[in-house]
Amino acid sequence: xxxxxxxxxxxxxxxxxHGPAKGLKRWLYTTNHKDIGxxxxxxxxIMFLIGGAMAMVIRAxxxxxxxQIVDPHFFNQMTTVHGLIMVFGAVxxxxxxxxxxxxxxxxxxxxMALPRMNNFSFWILPFAFLILIxxxxxxxxxxxxxxxxxxxxxxxxxxxxxxxxxxxxxxMGISSIMGAINVIVTIWNMRAPGMTWMKMPLFVWxxxxxxxxxxxxxxxxxxxxxxxLTDKFFGTSFFDAAGGGDPVMFQHxxxxxxxxxxxxxxxxxxxxxxxxxxxxxxxxxxxxxxMVYATASIALLSxxxxxxxxxxxxxxxxxxxxxxxxxxxxxxxxxxxxxxxVATLWRGSISFEVPMLFAxxxxxxxxxxxxxxxxxxxxxxxxxxxxxxFVVAHFHYVLVTGAVFSIxxxxxxxxxxxTGVMYDVTLAKAHFxxxxxxxxxxxxxxxxxxxxxMPRRIPDYSLQxxxxxxxxxxGGFAFGLSQLIxxxxxxxxxxxxxxxxxxxxxxxxxxxxxxxxxxxxYHTFSTPPKIK
Amino acid sequence: MKLIKLFACVAIxxxxxxxxxxxxxxxxxxxxxxxxxxxxxxxxLHMTILIICAVIGVLVFGVMFWALIHHRKSKGAKAANFHExxxxxxxxxxxxxxxxxxxxxxxxxTLIAMxxxxxxxxxxxxxxxxxxxxxxxxxxxxxxxxxxxxxREQINGRWDKGENYLLEVDKPLVIPxxxxxxxxxxxxxxxxxxxxxxxxxxxxxxxxxINEAWTKVDKAGIYRGQCAELCGKDHGFMPVVVIxxxxxxxxxxxxxxxxxxxxxxxxxxxxxxxxxTMEELMSEGERVYLASCASCHQPNGMGLPGxxxxxxxxxxxLGDVDAHINIVINGQTGTAMPAFGKQLxxxxxxxxxxxxxxxxxxxxxxxxxxxxxHEFVKRSL
Numbered sequence: 001x002x003x004x005x006x007x008x009x010x011x012x013x014x015x016x017x018h019g020p021a022k023g024l025k026r027w028l029y030t031t032n033h034k035d036i037g038x039x040x041x042x043x044x045x046i047m048f049l050i051g052g053a054m055a056m057v058i059r060a061x062x063x064x065x066x067x068q069i070v071d072p073h074f075f076n077q078m079t080t081v082h083g084l085i086m087v088f089g090a091v092x093x094x095x096x097x098x099x100x101x102x103x104x105x106x107x108x109x110x111x112m113a114l115p116r117m118n119n120f121s122f123w124i125l126p127f128a129f130l131i132l133i134x135x136x137x138x139x140x141x142x143x144x145x146x147x148x149x150x151x152x153x154x155x156x157x158x159x160x161x162x163x164x165x166x167x168x169x170x171x172m173g174i175s176s177i178m179g180a181i182n183v184i185v186t187i188w189n190m191r192a193p194g195m196t197w198m199k200m201p202l203f204v205w206x207x208x209x210x211x212x213x214x215x216x217x218x219x220x221x222x223x224x225x226x227x228x229l230t231d232k233f234f235g236t237s238f239f240d241a242a243g244g245g246d247p248v249m250f251q252h253x254x255x256x257x258x259x260x261x262x263x264x265x266x267x268x269x270x271x272x273x274x275x276x277x278x279x280x281x282x283x284x285x286x287x288x289x290x291m292v293y294a295t296a297s298i299a300l301l302s303x304x305x306x307x308x309x310x311x312x313x314x315x316x317x318x319x320x321x322x323x324x325x326x327x328x329x330x331x332x333x334x335x336x337x338x339x340x341x342v343a344t345l346w347r348g349s350i351s352f353e354v355p356m357l358f359a360x361x362x363x364x365x366x367x368x369x370x371x372x373x374x375x376x377x378x379x380x381x382x383x384x385x386x387x388x389x390f391v392v393a394h395f396h397y398v399l400v401t402g403a404v405f406s407i408x409x410x411x412x413x414x415x416x417x418x419t420g421v422m423y424d425v426t427l428a429k430a431h432f433x434x435x436x437x438x439x440x441x442x443x444x445x446x447x448x449x450x451x452x453x454m455p456r457r458i459p460d461y462s463l464q465x466x467x468x469x470x471x472x473x474x475g476g477f478a479f480g481l482s483q484l485i486x487x488x489x490x491x492x493x494x495x496x497x498x499x500x501x502x503x504x505x506x507x508x509x510x511x512x513x514x515x516x517x518x519x520x521x522y523h524t525f526s527t528p529p530k531i532k
Numbered sequence: 533m534k535l536i537k538l539f540a541c542v543a544i545x546x547x548x549x550x551x552x553x554x555x556x557x558x559x560x561x562x563x564x565x566x567x568x569x570x571x572x573x574x575x576x577l578h579m580t581i582l583i584i585c586a587v588i589g590v591l592v593f594g595v596m597f598w599a600l601i602h603h604r605k606s607k608g609a610k611a612a613n614f615h616e617x618x619x620x621x622x623x624x625x626x627x628x629x630x631x632x633x634x635x636x637x638x639x640x641x642t643l644i645a646m647x648x649x650x651x652x653x654x655x656x657x658x659x660x661x662x663x664x665x666x667x668x669x670x671x672x673x674x675x676x677x678x679x680x681x682x683x684r685e686q687i688n689g690r691w692d693k694g695e696n697y698l699l700e701v702d703k704p705l706v707i708p709x710x711x712x713x714x715x716x717x718x719x720x721x722x723x724x725x726x727x728x729x730x731x732x733x734x735x736x737x738x739x740x741x742i743n744e745a746w747t748k749v750d751k752a753g754i755y756r757g758q759c760a761e762l763c764g765k766d767h768g769f770m771p772v773v774v775i776x777x778x779x780x781x782x783x784x785x786x787x788x789x790x791x792x793x794x795x796x797x798x799x800x801x802x803x804x805x806x807x808x809t810m811e812e813l814m815s816e817g818e819r820v821y822l823a824s825c826a827s828c829h830q831p832n833g834m835g836l837p838g839x840x841x842x843x844x845x846x847x848x849x850l851g852d853v854d855a856h857i858n859i860v861i862n863g864q865t866g867t868a869m870p871a872f873g874k875q876l877x878x879x880x881x882x883x884x885x886x887x888x889x890x891x892x893x894x895x896x897x898x899x900x901x902x903x904x905x906h907e908f909v910k911r912s913l
Contacts, residue, residue, distance in 0.1 A: 066689045140838020153722040241740020282611040314743035339624045345599040349611040371585035380642040387760040458768030464559040
């Protein structure tokens with residue numbers, strides 16, 4: 001600890017004697033950003049499997065027309081809890097995990113700025129989801145009103161376990177806000193000397209902007225669930241016309257949270273892809289500055305488009321036009337991003353390692369989700385698409401082949417850095433191809449089913465939809481099972497089975513994280529590195 | 533445990549692969565053109581945007597795959613080092629923006645037309661309730677409920693499924709062709725959404741508020757849709773069926789309906805003077821119960837614990853008769869129990885109350901006659 005090596009970037013190896021505690025206590029009491037990052041990532045993966053299992057129940061029931069496996073009430077609980085778990089339990093914690101692991105290493109900081117709060121923000125999460133999942137086994141069942149919990153279905157017409165749902169969402173919100181504060185404070189204060197704003201890696205930039213979105217909108221969600229709670233149990237009438245309230249106001253409040261929320265789930269993904277593509281194209285990102293500005297524009301626009309989820313609620317014409325135009329505008333900065341990635345690939349020296357495969361799949365499939373998003377923005381046509389499987393196809397393209405694929409890409413990109421060994425590449429490629437094929441079998445036909453008129457969130461459907469739903473279900477089971485390959489691979493890698501890797505795992509990689517040893521020592525950058 | 537059982541069933545479901553396919557009806561692969569001028573415009577817009585997106589997609593992915601094929605390291609490609617170009621960045625900001633303006637103009641035009649329900653020839657109040665639609669012809673004294681007609685046995689797989697499985701109702705909405713029909717949407721309980729794809733009309737029915745929509749159908753026929761907004765347990769089981777008739781035929785239908793209503797009122801008067809037997813009341817009561825009550829309270833009267841109360845041994849079903857009639861007719865505010873007073877005739881209320889008081893071991897022996905219901909209504913006025 002006392003001696004500094006010539007190159008401060010590898011100084012971290014000096015504190016190996018200051019390693020982690022042993023056993024369970026290490027994980028319970030840890031304030032180390034890498035430990036907490038691992039906890040977040042494993043938690044997210046477990047939630048991904050649980051939420052996925054619920055999707056399997058949904059797909060099994062929809063395998064053929066008629067009611068076979070679950071009753072409609074339980075079906076609604078499955079769609080609701082699947083959505084809540086995937087959004088709040090899988091995608092968001094996974095990105096927080098990546099932020100914990102990577103942001104301090106990318107900006108040359110020794111840890112997150114608020115390590116004890118970091119521990120706390122993780123450890124309340126398992127309780128939130130325990131409470132949520134417990135409600136499924138209680139009298140009245142879990143939440144059955146969709147992850148969007150529209151009033152009055154979630155107030156007067158819901159079961160009493162709604163109170164636990166509200167409590168659970170509160171805990172998730174507190175956790176997210178603490179995580180976001182930590183990210184902002186860390187990036188603002190703990191950058192190594194010379195790491196100016198416009199030198200920060202894009203993953204840091206996108207997370208920085210995401211954290212502001214989180215702080216802005218999670219309290220709005222907390223307000224929405226609290227009003228649901230008091231409407232249901234304490235006789236208020238925020239959303240009840242009989243008492244002077246308005247059920248549509250609920251939707252405005254919810255989507256004022258909900259729309260920035262979807263960008264919370266995709267902006268860090270843009271950061272990941274912007275790290276991976278230049279590495280394997282061996283060429284700098286085409287437009288770094290424009291990527292930063294595009295991210296910021298998307299974040300700002302996300303606050304003025306929320307009502308595009310509500311075109312059928314009976315908005316005035318002016319409102320519909322305003323939200324249609326603003327929503328269409330979002331495709332401009334999003335387009336800038338896609339064009340930039342493609343321009344980065346152009347005349348590069350491209351190779352197809354597994355993280356690159358997932359990143360390329362992301363670019364194509366996320367763009368398809370972007371196109372359907374643009375179609376959904378056009379109000380008159382949205383009247384036909386709204387609340388059909390076309391919407392389900394759209395948001396699964398942006399969230400599964402978008403956000404989730406980027407998380408998987410990130411895991412394959414940085415896993416060797418975390419474990420110090422190269423994972424089983426054969427398994428990884430099998431995981432990629434199985435996922436790619438099955439995910440498209442799962443979600444692509446949903447576009448057609450939606451255009452043909454199948455509403456979402458129904459447990460049974462008319463006969464014309466039978467064939468397509470069967471294919472979709474088969475795709476769903478295959479995609480679910482494909483993730484077990486990933487599980488096997490992760491277990492192998494965490495047990496350090498594989499060839500040891502160098503500090504710079506990928507020959508084209510740039511950034512501070514590649515200058516520390518692999519596996520990354522428990523403490524890195526105790527002395528700040530010098531940035532060129 | 534429940535979950536584990538479910539997963540076992542997944543495996544069984546897979547073995548049914550061939551089952552569903554034999555009766556499958558052909559599914560269109562694109563949005564319907566529909567049968568109104570608006571729905572045709574919407575289809576046109578949809579196709580325009582789809583084609584623009586497809587062209588952009590082909591161009592962008594074309595460039596990308598060209599790079600992936602030709603600029604590969606394994607082919608000896610050396611990386612260039614160009615980056616940052618303000619000109620290019622401005623170009624790929626401006627060009628998409630111009631394309632967007634091109635899309636927004638026709639979209640705005642269609643939207644303005646869709647949102648103009650003025651000068652309607654006929655107004656229909658559409659009220660959603662869990663889980664059926666109520667239609668009231670504003671200018672005529674006619675109203676009725678429209679409930680799913682698909683038998684439970686088809687849903688549970690005991691019977692073969694019919695051609696219009698889940699898209700059939702007992703009393704469809706009837707509208708005239710070539711007339712501007714205005715819909716006023718509202719709801720008795722949660723939010724529903726009334727959707728007929730062939731009209732390109734989808735509008736939420738919000739409790740306590742009224743929304744407007746309109747259509748002008750060009751072609752006589754039967755058009756089917758569904759509730760589009762999650763509205764609780766049986767959201768998937770509240771279809772919309774609209775029959776569009778030529779104006780003359782529509783007028784005939786309307787006259788028949790008025791006559792039908794008058795006859796029903798006469799029948800009610802006649803029943804006031806009569807006593808029905810237990811068997812008559814029970815069999816009529818069972819029919820009404822299965823049609824109107826069973827989706828919540830369940831066919832066996834057990835309800836869904838924590839969501840819908842059971843009626844077996846319940847204080848309402850075993851207690852005061854008037855209180856029982858009251859909850860059926862007026863509902864229970866603050867709960868999911870709706871008021872059935874508008875929906876059921878007095879005879880039906882009498883029968884269903886009798887049934888609930890004597891079925892599933894609720895052996896109170898109480899007989900509720902039409903006149904009892906009539907007197908209750910008179911007293912509570």
